[in-house]
Amino acid sequence: MSSVLRTSYEVVQQRDVPEPRESQQNESRDVTPGPPKEARADVDAVHTSEGSIGWMVPSAMIGFFLFATVVAIIHYIYCQHLDDKFVESTIPQAWNNAFSIIFARVFSTALAASASTAFTQILWWYLRRRALSLSNIDALFSINCSPLHLYQVGLLKVTPILWFFGLLIPFISIATIFPPGSLVVQQLPDVQTAMAMVPTLDVDYRGNNSAVDFWAYAMFDHGTDGEYRSPLIRYLSLGKRTLLEGSYLTRPSPCGANCTYNLVFSAPSLQCEQDTPNPSLEGRVFKLYSNVSQSEAISGSWNPRTIDFMAAPYQANLTESDDGHTSLYKFDLTYRDQTTNGLRNTSCTTLDANYTANITYENSVQTVTVDIAQGQALNATILSINSLFYHVVQAPDPTATNLTWENAPMRYFSEESLSELYHGVQLRSIRDALIRPLSGAISSFGINDEYFTTNTIIQETPLASMAYNETLFNYPKIYFDLSPSALQDLMTNVTISILNDATNMTSTLVTKTVYKSGYVFKDEARLIGAYAGTLGACLIFVLLGFGALWQNGTPAFSGGFLQIMCTTTYGDSVMNRVAQGFSQRGIENLPKDLSKLKVRYGLVTDGAGEKKYAAFGTVAETEVLLKRAR
Template sequence: MSAIAKMYHLALTTAFAHLGLFLYLDGNTADGTNSEVPKQSYVSAASIILGNIFTLSLTGSVTIVFTQYLWYILRTTTLKVSTIESMFAMQANPLLLRDLNAWQKAPILVVLVVLVWLMNVAASFAPGALIVGPTTRYSRQVVEVPTFDSSFVGNGSGVDANKFSLDKFDINDYDTFFPVSTAGSYSQPLQRLAASTMTAGKQSTMQSPCGANCSYTLNLEGPYLQCDSPNIQYGVLNTTSLSWSDNFQSTGQNVTFETHDDGIDLLVWNAYQGFLFDPWVGGSKEARATASQMHIIAPSQFSIQTIRPLGMRNPAVRESKSNSFGNLVAIEGNYINCSAATATYTVSYVYENNILSTNISVSSIDIIKNLGTTKEMSNVTQEYGISWPGFLVTTANKTEDWLLGLGSSYLGYEPANWTSDWISWYKNLQIMAVMNSMTRLLNGTYPVELIQFGDATSSLSPAYGLGVDIWGTEVSWVDFLNAFPTSSMYADLWKSTLIGYTPFNDNFGNFNVTAYSWVNDPTENLKYDGVSFTVTPESLNRLLQNITLNMISEIGWWSTLANVTQWESINTFQFSKPLNLILPYFISLFLAIPILVLGIWSLRQNGVSAMNNSFVQILNTTTGSKALERAAATGCLGGYNNVLDELMDLKIRFGELKDVGQGDERSSNGVKRAGFGTEQEIRPLVKGENYGF
């Protein structure tokens, strides 16, 4: 009985040990220099060993119960030798479970064998509860990352402030009160970066400052165009009088006819116009005075006009020296007016395997109204400039000498006295420089000609307000320079804007300035080779944001500390399928409890502990029966081939042999003989009797 309990206790302890091992290993690195647990190969071996110990101990306990209960059956039931043979051998040969006689005579015993086999199978699932798989491990630390800091002035000196400024400074002439002004000489790296960003149409890659997989968020002040809602208008141009319908704003269109070398006149349009208002560069005195009164000392207004053709009544072409013009052209115009502003960028950087993705949100938009401070003095011409102590160093003894041209001035090397006003002025100057790097390249006009592909067969939408006449809607812009490659005036205009090579051109991916020659007939392909512009406040600011972010990575003057989240994929032990261990182990342990009770009960009924697979027990229990000895003698060499059916069909039972030992001294002393015999030779064992020969 103690053996049954001990082996069950060992199985129970092993099950909890196996569970504890997997719980301990869960989440730990499987292999590598940072692993704090044994290698994967050792863990696998330990898991298999624990599984085997559990199986052996629990099935061993059940096997002991099987033996006790088997001998209880042998004592109480007369069975054929063949049935007894099946009962003894079915633990090793599961095919014997098909013996119906065994199921009929001892169903509980057969169920015990089935459970032993099932326990062996069930326990094999336990090691699979722990797997090794990739896990993302996160860590957080503070890392220095690139940013944009418009208030960065180096060491605070005039030299450093100019060095790290995106709009360089000029030392003014001696006839001005303000010793320093902006030169308008924008940073060449910034201009090149803006041009490349605009033509690429996207943010460039930036090397990760925090590893292959990481993320962080930046808050910075950047440029922003605060734009009015787009003003969309529809109108008709009379090509005879070159006049627009009253409902159409034609400012700046300057629609003209240009004569080609072959005598053909073409109507020239401006499909795009960008207007950059800069009162301080080439502006009139009135504009400068207005800007001074408004405290606007920067290019602060940017306007865009785009038009696209809707349809034609006749081709807008005439023969040279002829008065036969096309009649009407329907046009859609889009007008956007924007003001310079600052905004707070919240930029989320995410690197996945060194591939960058960003997300930008904008808040706290503030229009720039006071970029600098002007000051009026009697007899001094008001100029654009700024003055603060320590920014310049002069060799003149006093201000009057410096104004008279006595001595010279240069940017100082010592930190200047930066006040909040001067820092604000400097910050906005950098913001405007970034903004102007884009708007200067979008400033100008883009001349095109209009081509019609088919006859007038369609009606335009009533929403256009153009009537119900039939129009030729198969129309498209064609780059003007292809028709007039020698026109220097329009070549200069075309060169003044980069708009055609930016994503603002709807045919950006198919744009080909050499796709059309005037001597060729118009084809449908011109729709894709020509230009068509769509500009919105959102697309303008998206491009401006891309320039700002590219500037962070390319120029690299500024840095800040950021809270960085890093992650890496490592192989870890994962207790991912706990039921693979818990269910087989603890269901087996639970089912074993009534089995153990059965074993203890059988042991008490037998009075003697039976031995499993014991040769000695076979010798002790199979002698004494003449009938059994006679039937078994024919198979004395062993092997099923030598066993006669007479023996296999012989019904026997374990009990007290009636006639054995008569006349023996031990028999006369009350000692009796127990063993297997036929029903005629056997009577039931009596508890308490003395059996021994």
């Protein structure tokens, strides 16, 4: 160096001392050359230097702190940008992990650089004002880069701020573990919309319009003359299973694990209301079913005085003023209600309805909701006539697709009329899939040798509830929830079950949700808290560092040899004399006298007692060094 600048104190002025004659005579000898004359002139120059704060240290404390703040903000914006975006359309997950770690490491490195610089200013502030043992000084010089010295709890008593400052450095590294985990990869829904083929209920479909396809797609069983008899066993089974389950039957998804679509189709609905007792209901029941109990181990006979349940379908005649209908399909019930412990009566009419169904699959679990627009009541007079489809049964060529219905031997139907009849009978089949398992009678339930039941399975469904008698050890009472709304819901559930069994396909708009790997900014508080907490803690120490720098009047640098050299030039000090004998020993082999020797950084006087300069020395050898007044 051309010159060595000391801190804010006067440098000892070196006087020109004439060289000894002997030395002058030896100049001509072949010896190791000394420094050039220009260098000796610089070293020997007489000058006075006053310290100044300068720009490097303040810039380091402010610059690194602001840089760390900017990195934290950029990391937050980065996470916000990737939030709810798919991995395949942004950056690979491995790259994101690397970027997150880079953000955290750059943040911690910059903040540690700012904090370490501030720590050095506070350390030298203490060294100017307090005599510390050499072992404590040695620990303090290393505590900001080696947390192993934190175990010296004695430092907490001597210099608590510096001890906590040393704790801050590992805290920065630990705190920055959390921000990279704020942005995680999860399965995100990717909603796609497209036309697709899905199964639907089409009661009007007759295939290729031949007699073969007419019966192939019919939902009912017919007699030899083409009359309606009952729903096919397939649909009766669906009705019974729906009743026993208490809900509609589902089917596997035709469009993936997560999708939704709407369907519009025709199906029957029930219009039910509370009614007065139907005096002819009992006769209608036993016109259809036996009055002898038909269940195993139940041998009772029908008792009209102990009725629990009674239900039957029938045709109700109307006048000509009722929109041209002469009869309707009715279904009447009498049942024991738990609320009143008495009998209630409900009457239902079968209607033609349009269903709008929303079918949704979530994780392959189906949910169906329907909106029902009720239409006209079914015309029981026409749909119940004998030999209704005789001409279809007796078709000359069952496979012909151009069958002329006008030439039917039994009765004349136009194509439009035939379609309407086929539509009505199909709806009747769906309605009977519910009505027939419900119809029947129960009396004297729970009374030994008197219990009677015929046909109905209502007692086995969730619609029935039984009261246990702890004295008789049996269930002497049975109650039913067959309100008008409950019966209408039953018809809806059976219809949905049959819809889910349909094989006809139709094209509709399907909204499909496919789950893909995507980024989720799951825990903003985790990132913000870690960065903000660390910045806040460091800001306190940086402000303390600025205060110490201003009071010191000159910057201090951590770990620099020049600074150590400039502060240990008091050759006659006790510290130097003791340390000379141990220059080649390790730290662990130093004597206690040296490690416990208390020194401070202050003003010392040269050997001649003429000039003062700053260096380490004992309390007796030094004066307190404060910032020089301007």
